[in-house]
Amino acid sequence: MEVFDLALIWAFIIGFGIIMYVLMDGFDLGIGILFPFAPSEEDRDTMMNSVAPVWDGNETWLVLGGAGLLAAFPMVYSIILPAMYIGVFLMLAGLIFRGVAFEFRFKARSSRYLWNWSFAGGSTIATFAQGAVVGAYIQGFNTVDGVYVGGALDWLTPFTVLTGLGTLAGYALLGSTWLILKTEGRLQDWAYRITTPLLFTVLMVFGIISVWTPFVDNFVWERWFSNLGIIWILPAITLLCAFQIWRSVRNRFEGMPFVATMGLFITTYLGLIVSRWPYVVPPDYTLWDAASAPEAQLFLLLGLLFVIPIILVYTAWTYWVFRGKVRAGEGYH
Numbered sequence: 001m002e003v004f005d006l007a008l009i010w011a012f013i014i015g016f017g018i019i020m021y022v023l024m025d026g027f028d029l030g031i032g033i034l035f036p037f038a039p040s041e042e043d044r045d046t047m048m049n050s051v052a053p054v055w056d057g058n059e060t061w062l063v064l065g066g067a068g069l070l071a072a073f074p075m076v077y078s079i080i081l082p083a084m085y086i087g088v089f090l091m092l093a094g095l096i097f098r099g100v101a102f103e104f105r106f107k108a109r110s111s112r113y114l115w116n117w118s119f120a121g122g123s124t125i126a127t128f129a130q131g132a133v134v135g136a137y138i139q140g141f142n143t144v145d146g147v148y149v150g151g152a153l154d155w156l157t158p159f160t161v162l163t164g165l166g167t168l169a170g171y172a173l174l175g176s177t178w179l180i181l182k183t184e185g186r187l188q189d190w191a192y193r194i195t196t197p198l199l200f201t202v203l204m205v206f207g208i209i210s211v212w213t214p215f216v217d218n219f220v221w222e223r224w225f226s227n228l229g230i231i232w233i234l235p236a237i238t239l240l241c242a243f244q245i246w247r248s249v250r251n252r253f254e255g256m257p258f259v260a261t262m263g264l265f266i267t268t269y270l271g272l273i274v275s276r277w278p279y280v281v282p283p284d285y286t287l288w289d290a291a292s293a294p295e296a297q298l299f300l301l302l303g304l305l306f307v308i309p310i311i312l313v314y315t316a317w318t319y320w321v322f323r324g325k326v327r328a329g330e331g332y333h
Helices: 006-037 041-051 060-072 074-083 085-104 112-139 158-182 185-216 218-225 230-250 256-276 294-321
Strands: 279-281
Touching: 006 041, 006 060, 006 112, 006 158, 006 256, 006 294, 041 112, 041 158, 041 185, 060 074, 060 294, 074 085, 074 279, 085 112, 112 158, 112 185, 112 256, 158 185, 158 230, 158 256, 185 218, 185 230, 185 256, 218 230, 218 256, 230 256
Parallel strands: none
Antiparallel strands: none
16 A cells, blocks of 8 residues: 555646746747847847846756656557647747757857747747647547547647647746836837736737637536635636736736736646646546556656756756846856
């Protein structure tokens, strides 16, 4: 008899890794989404310098979540990857293009505009693909005996397009509030101006998704409307975070818009988990169905208990070292 539910522990670890990735890589992807609309080329330099020291470390959480998912819940990989090959490929290709652009853009002269578009395009494609993956997860997967039997483009539906667009708007909001925190002068003023329209866009798209989701799967409808209780605190806190973003921008606070935007993402993420718990491959397989052998989970867990504190420490140290404002003509490069 197991003293601890290893599948539950692993679900918590992977869930923590995913939300850390969304929050930390979300704002630097958001910088890329906003990149073509920046007031000037000098402001683009400042935007990129604001995330250059931390962007690659942020993606550590994506590696942690993906590797942990493969180790602890192999059925998830065996079903979701065949279902999402094209979406995952687009995400990885986008991340590669934007990663290369970080280095090449500052070296280029006549071809700088190409690296601008590489950075912006890679960020946009990667973000949209991530949102579409979330939408496909909400929709569920067509499986028979633990094997995916759907088509290569079953994931691409009007609903997943909407979740992809919602993620684009959400990451852009994270990016604009990051710029409020890290920049000053003309660029910060621009970030203040675009944050409120981005916030209302996010609320509109997320609202449509929230109304649409119960019609995608009756399980979600039953989960929310047969339990008119504590879980409804989550959308209430989400609206409170949205109000705090609006209020903070109006009063020209610098740190609170970013903190409140992270709160908005956390409550939305928890709402997604509540909607689907305990299914990791909806609509049929729970996390216990998808789990690897307890011996394998325990062995890998012991190693991960050493890795996670190291990641947390060097992440905190990096943000501490590069704290403060990023000014024009200064930065990582």
